[in-house]
Amino acid sequence: MQKLALIGFLGIQMAFGQSYTITYQKTSNGKVIQPQDLILVFTDSKATLISSKNSTEQQAPFPYEEILVERSTQKIFQKAYLNKERSVVTVDSTSLEKQTFEFLPETKTILGYRCKKAKTTINSNTIELWYTDALGVKGGPSTLGQNLGLVLEIGRNGNFYTTAIQIEKEKGKKPVSLDIGQKPMDLLSYRDQLWKSRFITIPIIKNQLINFSENSKSTDSVFRFANGTIAVKKLKFPEIAKGSQVFLDLIEQSNGDAYDRTGSVFLIPSDKKLSMWEGLTQGAQSLPIYENGNGKKYQGIVATAQFEPLIELMRFFTPFGIQKYNHIELKDKTWHTQVPYRQDISELVSSYSGKEVYVGVFIGNYDNGGHQISMNITIHPEEGAQNRHGIVMPLFNTVNIMEMAGQEYGTLFNHEKGLVVEFTVEKDIENARLRYLTTGHGGWENGDEFVPKKNTILLDGKTIFQVTPWREDCGSYRLFNPASGNFANGLSSSDYSRSNWCPGMVTYPYYIDLGKLNAGKHSIQVLIPQGAPEGTSFSAWNVSGVLLGK
Secondary structure, rough: OOOEEEOOOOEOOOOOOOEEEEEEEEEOEEEEOOOOOOEEEEEEEOEEEEEEEEOOOOOOOOOOOEEEEOOOEEEEEEEEOOOOOOOEEEOOOOOHHOOEEEEEEEEEEEOEEEEEEEEEOOOOEEEEEEEEOOOOOEOOOOOOOOOOEEEEEEEEOEEEEEEEEEEEOOOOOOOOOOOOOOOOOOOHHHHHHHHHOOOEEEEEEEEEEEEEOOOOOOOOOOOHHHHHHHEEEEOOOOOOOOEEEEEEEEEEEEEOOOOEEEEEEEEEEEOOEEOOHHHHHHHHHOOOOOOOOOOEEEEOEEOOEEEOOOOOEEEEEEOOOOOOOOOOOOOOOOOOOOOEEEEOHHHHHHOOOOOHHHEEEEEEOOOOEEEEEEEEEEEOOOOOOOOOOOOOEEEEEEEOOOOHHOOOOOOOOHOOOOOEEEEEOOOOOEEEEEEEEEEEEOOOOOOOOOOOOOOEEEEEOEEEEEEOOOOOOOHHHHHHHHHHHHOOOOOOOHOOOOOOOOOOEEEOOOOEEEEOOOEEEEEEEEOOOOOHHHHOOOEEEEEEEEEOOO
């Protein structure tokens, strides 16, 4: 059933001439948008009221607004109801005067009324308004064109329309009132409050130091591990409605470390007997060991019957010394002061929706000053979107977040076996996918950081995916990197292309179609031609994989 965004009552008493209620409907490319709140506008010679509340107190979903256009003062009063307990108010005294229009000769009839045409441009969008003088009142479904006449249709770029579908003459004279009841705020703050009320923000950590220090200590809310290079917080997520979009935001600044470092935001699954939490609290030696024949032992990197590896939410890389080293001056370079990282993590929603989980962040560094970060998650409802709830099964993760506590680097790809993980599917999975993150490391001339290497994925012994992960756009982010070294050839270190990462950027996953996975045992193998060491320099690959499906 359609919901109605109806009129409210504004609390300034007025004398009315004839008044009207106009119902508007939105369409896109000729189709009625579903679902939608129909807009009702109440207008007379004195004022126009646009609201989301009708005379029977039927309430539209939060947030909603009441807007009064007062003609005698040319002021716009806006009141936003953010939730049941909170509302905000603003007064705009300039917007109506700033509106300009081009008046065109075309006319057309809407609901039996002859309408004139006006056009304007807003943010590169062409806006066409059809208005009539036949009823002796002014108004419309938005604040745009309120002084033209009665606006019966607004079109944007020729494909999105808000059109009147009913005009009703009101009987009698109704008082109009807006119960402000609070001090108005400035328009920018009002819009910010209204915008943020449309989604849920879950703060994780704020101004958290990620450094290397034996003196790092946990607090009541944030656990510190691996000499301070890991911070973990326990969170309780709400039940997340199907179709919702979920985003992870992280902001980083250098607090002393001048180098580009690997960062990872992760979730610790707890559906099996063992998890990475045991490794963090008891040491890397407590984690299951993986061996592939190259002589090394790798702790906690593949799923077993008793253990789940980390679910990687975001792989990010710090730039060279942003903020701390902004005093380094170069001609025509104005350094950014922070790096904002943002990633859609909706595909992983089943791993945290309605659950109490540990969420952590790691930045590999050996600096006492280290890095400072803030991080939150936002949940955005979206009606009609696909249901993202489903299977989320972590299979492998070679990012050694406990690097500074003895966890082995991902050097296992120097053996022909590479990485093999065996797993069991309890029920058939339709349209299974592997969420695969990969970055190459080895920061010298012949290291895998600077040498393209093909990644090959095999499912049950058959090759299903091959890619050479490579980023060629690193030079675009030079202004994030004040401490990046400058070379004789005119390039900076941060300019160079790398194995799927850049200093100051997020590395995004590949989604690999696996088709239908029948119930039973399966295996995934990852092969990478890892380069040989040179002296004390060695290459490594950070790869993580999560099985997704319905």
